[in-house]
Amino acid sequence: MYNLLVSLAAGLLIALAVRLGGFGWVAAIVPGVLAIAIAYVALNLRAQKRLNAIIEASVAEAQARRFERAIQLAKGALALGPWLFGAKGIASALIGQFLWWKGDTEGALAHLESAPSSQWPARVMLAIARWRKRDLAGMRAVFEEAVKGRSNRKQGLLWCSYAWLLEKEEQHDEAIRVLGRAAGVNPSDEKIKSALQALQNGKKLKIGKLYLEWYNFGVEPPPQVTPPGFRPGKRSLYR
Secondary structure, three states, rough: OOOHHHHHHHHHHHHHHHHHHHOOHHHHHHEEEEEEEHHHHHHHHHHHHHHHHHHHHHHHHHHHHHHHHHHHHHHHHHHHHHOOOHHHHHHHHHHHHHHHHHOHHHHHHHHHOOOOOOOOHHHHHHHHHHOOOOOHHHHHHHHHHHHHOOOHHHHHHHHHHHHHHHHHHHOHHHHHHHHHHHHHOOOOHHHHHHHHHHHOOOOOOHHHHHOHHHHOOOOOOOOOOOOOOOOOOOOOOOO
């Protein structure tokens, strides 16, 4: 918003300067509009660069499990909200995800609620939180809103998460329909096809085998990895 206001002010000043220079208003409009466009693009690029730097730094801290530091960095992006459209929503999504990974799922809810549907991992977390509270209608509403996004339609993990939670509620046919919709908009996605075939054949949907990122949502624990050469009940052997 501020970027737009500053750009409009710059364009108005340029137009006034041209007008006071002895030219008519028609001649003043063109340089004024150009000034608005150039100022807006430049200011947005600067704000976007700052936002990208904050995202990279906060994600790096979260990957190192320094969640408090990651949250503080992400909160710095909230200050860009008045300057850059969408910055506040992205910051909210980051904060919500970091709190979720930290284990503070209740504290994460308010931020996840504020995250836009384009930030689909945050929306999956929100859907899971509603599912845990037995708000199944709310869970479905979150997923349905998320899968409407053009870019989100390509996210197989989003669709599979939706189907997995429906399966947990013994809504098998509905889960198949969800993955059928996913396959319809992603006809070349082999992972979605595999998930759909598993349900159609009456098998359990094992998302973790298709998407390791599934374990980031904390619904299922990651599988324990047996060290090479280890045999239960016998002396450990390492090659």
